[in-house]
Structure formats: C-alpha cells, structure tokens
Amino acid sequence: xxxxxxxxxxxxxxxxxxxxxxxxxxxxxxxxxxxxxxxxxxxxxxxxxxxxxxxxxxxxxxxxxxxxxxxxxxxxxxxxxxxxxxxxxxxxxxxxxxxxxxxxxxxxxxxxxxxxxxxxxxxxxxxxxxxxxxxxxxx
Amino acid sequence: xxxxxxxxxxxxxxxxxxxxxxxxxxxxxxxxxxxxxxxxxxxxxxxxxxxxxxxxxxxxxxxxxxxxxxxxxxxxxxxxxxxxxxxxxxxxxxxxxxxxxxxxxxxxxxxxxxxxxxxxxxxxxxxxxxxxxxxxxxxxxxxxxxxxxxxxxxxxxxxxxxxxxxxxxxxx
Numbered sequence: 001x002x003x004x005x006x007x008x009x010x011x012x013x014x015x016x017x018x019x020x021x022x023x024x025x026x027x028x029x030x031x032x033x034x035x036x037x038x039x040x041x042x043x044x045x046x047x048x049x050x051x052x053x054x055x056x057x058x059x060x061x062x063x064x065x066x067x068x069x070x071x072x073x074x075x076x077x078x079x080x081x082x083x084x085x086x087x088x089x090x091x092x093x094x095x096x097x098x099x100x101x102x103x104x105x106x107x108x109x110x111x112x113x114x115x116x117x118x119x120x121x122x123x124x125x126x127x128x129x130x131x132x133x134x135x136x137x138x139x
Numbered sequence: 140x141x142x143x144x145x146x147x148x149x150x151x152x153x154x155x156x157x158x159x160x161x162x163x164x165x166x167x168x169x170x171x172x173x174x175x176x177x178x179x180x181x182x183x184x185x186x187x188x189x190x191x192x193x194x195x196x197x198x199x200x201x202x203x204x205x206x207x208x209x210x211x212x213x214x215x216x217x218x219x220x221x222x223x224x225x226x227x228x229x230x231x232x233x234x235x236x237x238x239x240x241x242x243x244x245x246x247x248x249x250x251x252x253x254x255x256x257x258x259x260x261x262x263x264x265x266x267x268x269x270x271x272x273x274x275x276x277x278x279x280x281x282x283x284x285x286x287x288x289x290x291x292x293x294x295x296x297x298x299x300x301x302x303x304x305x306x307x308x309x310x311x
Contacts, residue, residue: 008185011163012192018157020200025149027210027217030157032247045143052147053154057250060158061167072162074252075170082241089238094246097231098219101245105190110197118224119232126236127176134241135180
C-alpha cells in the first residue's frame, strides 16, 4: 500500500515537472484541452508542436508498460450512451471554459491565476454534484 | 539544432513525461477520479494529493520562469490574455464538470488512454491481442471511450469555436 502511495507521489511530481518544463523551455501552458484544439488548427508550427505533445502523452502509458511490466489499471464503467455524451460535454466545456484539469487545475493553480481558481472551483462542484446525482438516480 | 526543432522535442518529451506521470500516479483510472468526486458516497481522496503534489512542483517552475526573461527555446512566455472571470469561463467549467463527473475522464486521460484499449486498440483490433490479451475487459466500452475521445477533439472543439469565433477558425 505504501509502495503505491510512493508511486502515486512520484507520478504526480512528474506531471508537475512536465508542465513546469513545458513552460520554462517552450513558454507554453501544458493544458491538454488547449493542446488538442491547437493540434487541429493553424499555424503550422503550433500544430506540429501540439501534435508532438499529444503523441508523447499517448506514449506515456506505453513507457510505463515498458518500465513497470504492466499497463496502468483503468476501470471504465457506466452506460455507453452516457460515456459518449460525457465526451462531448468534456470537449465542449473545456473549450468554452478555456481549460481542463491540466490547464486550469495543474498549471492555472500553480501560477495562481484567479480565472483558473474560479474554473477549478466550478468544475469540481459540478463534478461532485453530477456524481452524487448519478448515484442517487442509480446510473 | 534550431530552436524550432528543440521546441518540438521539448513538446514530445514533456508530453511523454506527463503521460508517464499520469500512469504512475494511478490517475489514469476514471474510477478513481469518480471516487474523488464522490464526496457524499465512497470518497477516495487520492486525486487531491496528486493535484497538490503536481501543483507544488509546477509552481516551482512558474516561480523560476519569473526570473527568466524568455523561455529557453522560445521568444516569449505565452500566457492567456483574458484575465476577467466571465460567464463563458464559468459556464464552460460547469459543462466540463458535468461531463467529467459522468465519465471520470478529462482530456488528458482521454488522450493518454487511447492506447489502453481505446481507439488504437479497437481500430487495429487484432493488434490488441498482440499487445496485451488482458488489455480490453470490455470491447464495447473501450470502443466507446475511443469514440468519446474523438468526440472531444472533433465535435467539442469546433462546437465551442462556433461560440467563440475569436479564438480560431475551423480546422477543416
């Protein structure tokens, strides 16, 4: 158990290190939702850099697999229709609100941006209410 | 090497570090994320520790950046111009929070999970067995996770862009 806490702590520190390095070296905020939309639109150099970041992100679990010998555990559940709807809500909401857990959560809180603090408070509250409501409704 | 190439390599490397950290932290699991949001039920506080640790390390980087005139491989620091807390921010965060609560997935998890039996695993169906036979507990759920990831990139982004014409034009 302690072992998994140590892993978790190191993993979290690496997430922070990655976003710090992306800012100190490339001068960009490591917000995944922004990076996804940046990978889809011009100018070309930005598109390439965003795509490279996403490719790295995609390789992350594979690197983990190579070093740890197994895939990180993940449990997907719930109704498929809800999952699809959730995907669209996440995509729409993060673009409308200019950020997600990484952009507002990790980077925004780290640089103490008031906008990000407000966004994190709102999406945490919305998430808590949603989970509670789904549990109540038995979804 | 030119700075442009360094910028690309940095993006690739930090993206990989991010994905690796995400895997190691255990937060690639939507069930744990939903457990964190389940404050009134079966509460799992681990995401809070992950967030605090990640923010602390990241904050050190942002502090360091204040002592730098420019990033190492770029001409200037790119920060959001918008400073006001407006309706759009709150509405967007609320909509995201609902989707996040429903699925336990944020854009980072969507992307990092693509290989975990998501899109790649399903598109190259027979490759899944080659990579890891235990990878896909439920083929349909995984397919849909992949589709939801696509929805983030393909439906969500342009849909939001149509509400925010100033941020970009459509990619296609």
